[in-house]
Amino acid sequence: MTPNHSLLVFIGAALTFFTPPPSAAGASTTPSASAKALVAPITKDASTSLYTLSLNANQPFVLDLTGPFLWSPCPPKHRTVPCDATACAAAGSFLSPHCPPITVAYENPCACTASLTNPVTGACSFDDLTLSTITISATDGRNPTSTVNVSGVVSSCAPKSLLISLPKTAAGVAGLGRSGLALPSQLAAKLSLKKQFAICLPSSGASAPGAAFFGSEPFYFLAAPPFDDAARVTYTPLLKQPASPAYYLKAKGLAVNGAAVPFLARMLEFDSLGHGGVTISTAVPYTTLRSHIYRPLLAAFGEATRGVRRKPRVEPFGLCLDSRALPTTRVGYGVPQVELMLEGGKNWTIFGANSMKQVDEETACFAFVDGGPKAERAVVVGGYQLENSFLLFDLARSRLGFLSTLLGIMTTCSNFNFTVGV
Numbered sequence: 001m002t003p004n005h006s007l008l009v010f011i012g013a014a015l016t017f018f019t020p021p022p023s024a025a026g027a028s029t030t031p032s033a034s035a036k037a038l039v040a041p042i043t044k045d046a047s048t049s050l051y052t053l054s055l056n057a058n059q060p061f062v063l064d065l066t067g068p069f070l071w072s073p074c075p076p077k078h079r080t081v082p083c084d085a086t087a088c089a090a091a092g093s094f095l096s097p098h099c100p101p102i103t104v105a106y107e108n109p110c111a112c113t114a115s116l117t118n119p120v121t122g123a124c125s126f127d128d129l130t131l132s133t134i135t136i137s138a139t140d141g142r143n144p145t146s147t148v149n150v151s152g153v154v155s156s157c158a159p160k161s162l163l164i165s166l167p168k169t170a171a172g173v174a175g176l177g178r179s180g181l182a183l184p185s186q187l188a189a190k191l192s193l194k195k196q197f198a199i200c201l202p203s204s205g206a207s208a209p210g211a212a213f214f215g216s217e218p219f220y221f222l223a224a225p226p227f228d229d230a231a232r233v234t235y236t237p238l239l240k241q242p243a244s245p246a247y248y249l250k251a252k253g254l255a256v257n258g259a260a261v262p263f264l265a266r267m268l269e270f271d272s273l274g275h276g277g278v279t280i281s282t283a284v285p286y287t288t289l290r291s292h293i294y295r296p297l298l299a300a301f302g303e304a305t306r307g308v309r310r311k312p313r314v315e316p317f318g319l320c321l322d323s324r325a326l327p328t329t330r331v332g333y334g335v336p337q338v339e340l341m342l343e344g345g346k347n348w349t350i351f352g353a354n355s356m357k358q359v360d361e362e363t364a365c366f367a368f369v370d371g372g373p374k375a376e377r378a379v380v381v382g383g384y385q386l387e388n389s390f391l392l393f394d395l396a397r398s399r400l401g402f403l404s405t406l407l408g409i410m411t412t413c414s415n416f417n418f419t420v421g422v
C-alpha cells in the first residue's frame with residue numbers, strides 16, 4: 001500500500017505548528033464562580049456502544065446530540081415549572097413529529113409537562129418539567145480544577161420505563177442539541193461561558209474516558225508536544241432544521257480513495273418535508289445511510305479493496321475483510337480513505353480506525369450501515385466514526401470545528417488529564 005498522503009500532511013502539521021503552552025506562572029487560583037470552562041468524562045458502554053457523560057459525581061447520562069434537554073427519573077416529590085414559564089414554552093417547541101401530542105389533565109396551578117423521546121428506541125413519553133442541580137468540574141483546559149454546583153437547571157422528569165435499551169447504569173439522557181434548554185446553552189447562560197461545547201468520544205471502556213468541555217478553549221490532551229485541540233480544528237457550517245434540535249452538516253458528497261461516490265448529491269439536502277440531510281448522532285453506533293447512498297458507497301469501497309481477501313459478512317455490515325491481510329498504520333488499518341466532502345471544499349476524512357470494525361480476531365468489517373430506502377435522514381454520522389475525533393460545536397456562530405482523528409497527531413480522546421490540578 002502506498003503511504004497515506006493526508007496522514008503525512010497531518011503529522012507534518014503537528015510538528016510545524018507547535019507553540020509552547022502559555023506559562024501558568026503568576027496565575028491566581030480561579031474561583032469556580034469565574035470558571036471559563038467545564039469538563040466531564042465521557043465513557044463508552046461496552047454492551048450498548050452508547051456514550052455516557054458523567055455528571056453529579058459519577059452519574060452516567062447518555063450523551064444525545066439530538067436531544068433538546070436533560071431528562072432522568074425524579075423522586076415522587078420534586079419541583080415543577082409553571083405552565084406559563086418561558087422554559088415551558090421552550091420545552092414544548094421540540095415535540096418530536098413521531099410522538100403523540102401531550103394531553104394533560106387540567107390542574108390549578110398548572111405544572112408544565114415535557115415530551116420525551118428515548119434516543120435509541122424512539123419511544124415517546126411525557127413527564128413533569130423540573131429544576132435540578134448539576135455538579136460538574138471547572139477546568140483550565142488541562143485538568144479539572146474545582147467542583148461547581150449549578151442550580152436551577154431546567155430538565156425533565158421521566159418514567160423509569162423510558163430508560164429501556166440504554167446502559168443499565170444510566171441515570172438519564174443528557175440532550176446536547178440545538179436548544180435553549182440543552183445543557184450547553186443552560187451552562188453557558190448560568191455561568192457566562194463562551195457559547196460552545198466540545199466532545200471527544202473514547203474508543204475503549206470505562207478505564208479510559210474521553211471528555212466533554214463546555215465553554216472557552218484551550219482544550220488540551222496529553223501529547224508530545226501538548227497542543228490545544230481548538231486551535232487545530234477545521235470549521236464547517238451547521239445547518240438548522242426548524243423543530244429539530246439535531247445539528248446538520250452541509251455535505252456535497254462522499255469519496256473513497258479520492259474518487260467521488262456516484263449518487264445524486266441532492267439527496268444530502270433537505271426535501272420539502274424537512275427529511276433528508278446529514279446529521280450527527282452519538283446514539284447511533286455506526287454511520288447509517290439511505291440505501292441509495294449506502295449501496296454505491298459499499299460498491300466503491302469494495303472495488304477499492306478488491307485485492308483483499310474477503311470474510312463472511314457479519315450483521316449489520318455489508319462487507320468484511322480478512323484483517324490479517326490489512327496493513328496497520330497509526331490511524332488504524334491501512335484501507336482506502338472515506339471522505340465526507342463538506343461545504344467550501346473541506347473534507348472529513350475517515351481512516352481505518354473509524355471505518356473498519358474488528359468483529360473477531362481475523363475479521364474487520366466496513367463500519368457503515370444501510371438505513372433502508374426510507375431512512376428519515378440521508379446520512380447519520382454515528383458514534384464509531386466519531387471516536388477519537390475532536391468536535392467543537394460553536395453555537396454562537398453555528399459552525400462545527402472538527403479534527404477527524406487525533407490518532408494522526410499521536411494522541412486520543414482518552415488523553416485528557418482528569419487528575420485534579422492545583
Ligand SMILES: *[C@@H]1O[C@H](CO)[C@@H](O)[C@H](O)[C@H]1NC(C)=O
Nearest residue numbers: 032133135146147148149150
Ligand atoms: C455542591 O453540593 C454538594 C452537595 O450539596 C456539597 O456537598 C458541595 O459542598 C457543593 N460544592 C460547592 C463548590 O458548592
Ligand SMILES: *[C@@H]1O[C@H](CO)[C@@H](O)[C@H](O)[C@H]1NC(C)=O
Nearest residue numbers: 255257258259339345346347
Ligand atoms: C476532498 O476530497 C476529494 C475527494 O477525495 C478531493 O478531490 C478533494 O481534493 C479533497 N479536498 C481537499 C481540500 O482535500
Ligand SMILES: *[C@@H]1O[C@H](CO)[C@@H](O)[C@H](O)[C@H]1NC(C)=O
Nearest residue numbers: 143222417418419420421422
Ligand atoms: C496530570 O496532571 C497532574 C496535576 O496537574 C500532574 O501532576 C501530572 O503530572 C499530569 N500527568 C501527566 C501525565 O502529565
